[in-house]
Amino acid sequence: MIHAYTGAAVRAAESPLLRAGQGAALMRRAAWGLARVVVRELRSHGPVAGATVTALVGTGNNGGDALWALAFLRRRGVNAVAVPTGERIHEAGLAALRRAGGRVADQIPVDAVMLIDGVLGTGARGGWEPPLVPAGITVVACDLPSGVDAETGHVAGGVIPADLTVTFGALKTGLVVGAGAQAAGRVEVVDIGLGTYLEESDVSSLERDDALAVFAQPAWDDHKYSRGVLGVCAGSEQYPGAAVLVCSSALASGLGMVQYAGPRRAADLVLTAHPEVVAGSGVEGKAQAWVAGPGLGSDDDARSRLAAVVDACVDGGLPLVLDASALGLVTLDHLSRLRSAGCEVVLTPHQGELVKLVDRLAPHLAGGFADLVKADPVAAARRTAGALGVVVLLKGSTTVSAAPGGRTLVQNEGGPELATAGTGDCLAGLVGSTLVRTQHGGLSATVEKAAAAAWLHGTAGSTTASGGPFGASSLASAVRHALTDR
Numbered sequence: 001m002i003h004a005y006t007g008a009a010v011r012a013a014e015s016p017l018l019r020a021g022q023g024a025a026l027m028r029r030a031a032w033g034l035a036r037v038v039v040r041e042l043r044s045h046g047p048v049a050g051a052t053v054t055a056l057v058g059t060g061n062n063g064g065d066a067l068w069a070l071a072f073l074r075r076r077g078v079n080a081v082a083v084p085t086g087e088r089i090h091e092a093g094l095a096a097l098r099r100a101g102g103r104v105a106d107q108i109p110v111d112a113v114m115l116i117d118g119v120l121g122t123g124a125r126g127g128w129e130p131p132l133v134p135a136g137i138t139v140v141a142c143d144l145p146s147g148v149d150a151e152t153g154h155v156a157g158g159v160i161p162a163d164l165t166v167t168f169g170a171l172k173t174g175l176v177v178g179a180g181a182q183a184a185g186r187v188e189v190v191d192i193g194l195g196t197y198l199e200e201s202d203v204s205s206l207e208r209d210d211a212l213a214v215f216a217q218p219a220w221d222d223h224k225y226s227r228g229v230l231g232v233c234a235g236s237e238q239y240p241g242a243a244v245l246v247c248s249s250a251l252a253s254g255l256g257m258v259q260y261a262g263p264r265r266a267a268d269l270v271l272t273a274h275p276e277v278v279a280g281s282g283v284e285g286k287a288q289a290w291v292a293g294p295g296l297g298s299d300d301d302a303r304s305r306l307a308a309v310v311d312a313c314v315d316g317g318l319p320l321v322l323d324a325s326a327l328g329l330v331t332l333d334h335l336s337r338l339r340s341a342g343c344e345v346v347l348t349p350h351q352g353e354l355v356k357l358v359d360r361l362a363p364h365l366a367g368g369f370a371d372l373v374k375a376d377p378v379a380a381a382r383r384t385a386g387a388l389g390v391v392v393l394l395k396g397s398t399t400v401s402a403a404p405g406g407r408t409l410v411q412n413e414g415g416p417e418l419a420t421a422g423t424g425d426c427l428a429g430l431v432g433s434t435l436v437r438t439q440h441g442g443l444s445a446t447v448e449k450a451a452a453a454a455w456l457h458g459t460a461g462s463t464t465a466s467g468g469p470f471g472a473s474s475l476a477s478a479v480r481h482a483l484t485d486r
C-alpha cells in the first residue's frame with residue numbers, strides 16, 4: 001500500500017521542526033536527496049563531472065531546495081547553472097551555490113542535459129506559464145512539477161512534464177491524482193525525517209500484492225458456491241454486448257459461477273461466448289452479489305429489472321454494483337433500503353455520470369460540481385460517497401474509490417487506451433467479482449475491493465495496450481494473465 005499526504009499535512013509535519021530551528025537542515029536534507037538522484041541519473045547516461053545541469057529557480061523554498069541541490073552537484077564536478085524565474089531568490093541557497101562555484105544565467109544553457117524544475121512546490125497558488133524547455137533534456141521536478149496543486153493534482157496553468165519527480169518527506173496527493181500524476185513521471189520520495197510528525201494519509205494506492213490478495217486463489221476445499229456466485233443484470237435487446245463484457249471479465253477474474261439475468265438476445269450472446277454462465281430472464285438464483293446497469297437502457301423494462309435486483313439484494317443483504325444505465329435509474333429510496341439492509345453498494349460512474357447523479361440525488365452538492373469533478377476528483381467522489389452512504393468508484397485517468405467515511409484509494413495503472421467503449425462494463429464485472437469473494441468488512445473493506453478491481457482493470461488495460469490498439473472484448477484475457485503470474 002502506498003500512502004500520500006496533502007501538501008498542507010506535510011507542511012504541518014514540518015512545522016514543529018521549523019519551530020525547533022531545523023528549517024535549514026531540512027532543506028539541505030531535501031536538496032542532498034535530490035542531488036543524489038540527479039547524480040545517479042547522470043551516471044546512467046554518461047560522466048557526471050562536466051555535465052551541465054540547470055535549474056529553474058522560483059522565489060520560495062522550492063527554489064531554495066534547487067539552489068542547494070545545484071551547490072551539492074557543483075561540488076561533484078557538475079557544471080551547475082541556476083536560472084531564476086522571479087524577482088526574489090532564496091538568499092542562503094544562492095550563497096551556497098556561489099560558494100561552490102556554480103553560476104547564475106538568464107536562460108537555460110544550450111549544453112544542459114538535465115533540468116531541475118524548482119519554481120513552485122507546495123506553496124504554489126494557481127497556475128503559471130513555464131518557459132520553453134529544450135527538447136530531449138531530462139526534467140527532474142523538485143518536490144512537485146511546478147504548477148501541480150499538491151492537494152488535488154489539478155494543473156491550473158502550464159506545467160513542465162517531468163521524467164522524474166523527487167519529492168520530500170512524503171508522497172503528495174497531487175502526485176498520484178489526474179494531471180499531477182501524469183506530469184510527475186516516476187516519483188521518488190526522499191526521507192527528510194518527517195515520519196513521526198505525519199498524521200493520517202490523505203489517499204492511498206493498492207500495490208500489486210494488495211490487489212492480488214483480494215483476488216485470492218481458491219483454497220483446496222473450495223467449491224463453486226464458496227468461490228462466489230455473481231449475478232449480472234446487464235444488456236438489453238438494444239445493447240446486448242454489455243452483458244457479454246460484464247460476464248467475460250467476471251469469469252476471467254476467477255469466481256465460482258456467473259448467473260445472467262436478461263432478455264433472450266443478450267442471454268444467447270452470453271451463452272455463445274460462455275456456455276458456463278447460468279442464464280435466465282429473472283433474478284432468482286444463488287447470486288451472492290449483483291452487478292446491475294451496463295447496457296440496461298432507460299425504458300420501463302430497464303427500470304423494473306433494476307428494481308428486481310434491488311429487491312433481491314435488500315432481501316438477501318447482498319452487495320450490489322450499480323454502473324452505467326443503473327446510475328440514471330437508481331433512486332434515493334433504493335439506496336436507503338439497501339443501506340438499511342446492510343448491503344455493500346458500489347456506484348461506478350465516470351465524470352459525466354457522477355455529475356448527473358449528484359444533480360438528481362444530492363442536489364445540495366450540485367453547485368459547481370461539474371468543475372469540482374475535473375479539478376478535484378477525490379473531493380467529488382468523497383462528497384458523493386458521504387451524501388449517499390455508498391462507495392463511489394469514480395472512473396477516469398485516475399480511478400478514485402471513496403467510502404462514506406472518507407477512506408479513499410486512487411489507482412493509476414491504466415492508460416488512455418482504456419478509453420474505448422465497453423471497458424467500463426468490464427470494470428463493473430470485476431468490481432462485482434471482488435464483492436462475492438470476500439466476506440463483509442464494512443464499507444472500508446468494500447472500497448479496497450473496488451480499488452483492487454481498478455488495479456486489475458488498469459493492469460489488464462496496460463498489458464493489452466502494449467500489443468496495439470484494442471477493444472473492450474480483449475480485456476478478459478489480460479485479466480487472466482494478470483492473475484496468472486503470481
Ligand SMILES: NC(=O)C1=CN([C@@H]2O[C@H](COP(=O)(O)OP(=O)(O)OC[C@H]3O[C@@H](n4cnc5c(N)ncnc54)[C@H](OP(=O)(O)O)[C@@H]3O)[C@@H](O)[C@H]2O)[C@@H](O)CC1
Pocket residue numbers: 014018023024026027028030031058059060061062063065119120121122123124125126127128142143144168192
Ligand atoms: N518548509 C521547509 O522547511 C521545507 C520546505 N521544502 C520545500 O519548500 C517548498 C515549499 O516552499 P514555499 O512554502 O516557500 O513555497 P514554494 O512552493 O516555493 O512557492 C512559494 C513561492 O512561489 C510564489 N508563487 C506562488 N504561486 C505562484 C504562481 N502561481 N506563480 C508564480 N509564483 C508563485 C510565491 O510568491 P508570493 O505569492 O509569496 O509572492 C512564493 O515566493 C516545498 O515544496 C519544498 O520544495 C523542503 O525544502 C523541505 C523543507
Ligand SMILES: Nc1ncnc2c1ncn2[C@@H]1O[C@H](COP(=O)(O)OP(=O)(O)O)[C@@H](O)[C@H]1O
Pocket residue numbers: 324350395396397398399414415416417418419420421422423424425426427457
Ligand atoms: N485517459 C484515461 N486513462 C486511463 N483510463 C481511462 C482513461 N479514460 C477512460 N479510462 C478508463 O476506461 C474505462 C471507461 O469506462 P466507461 O466510461 O464507463 O466506458 P463504457 O461505458 O463505454 O464501458 C474506465 O475504467 C476509465 O477509468
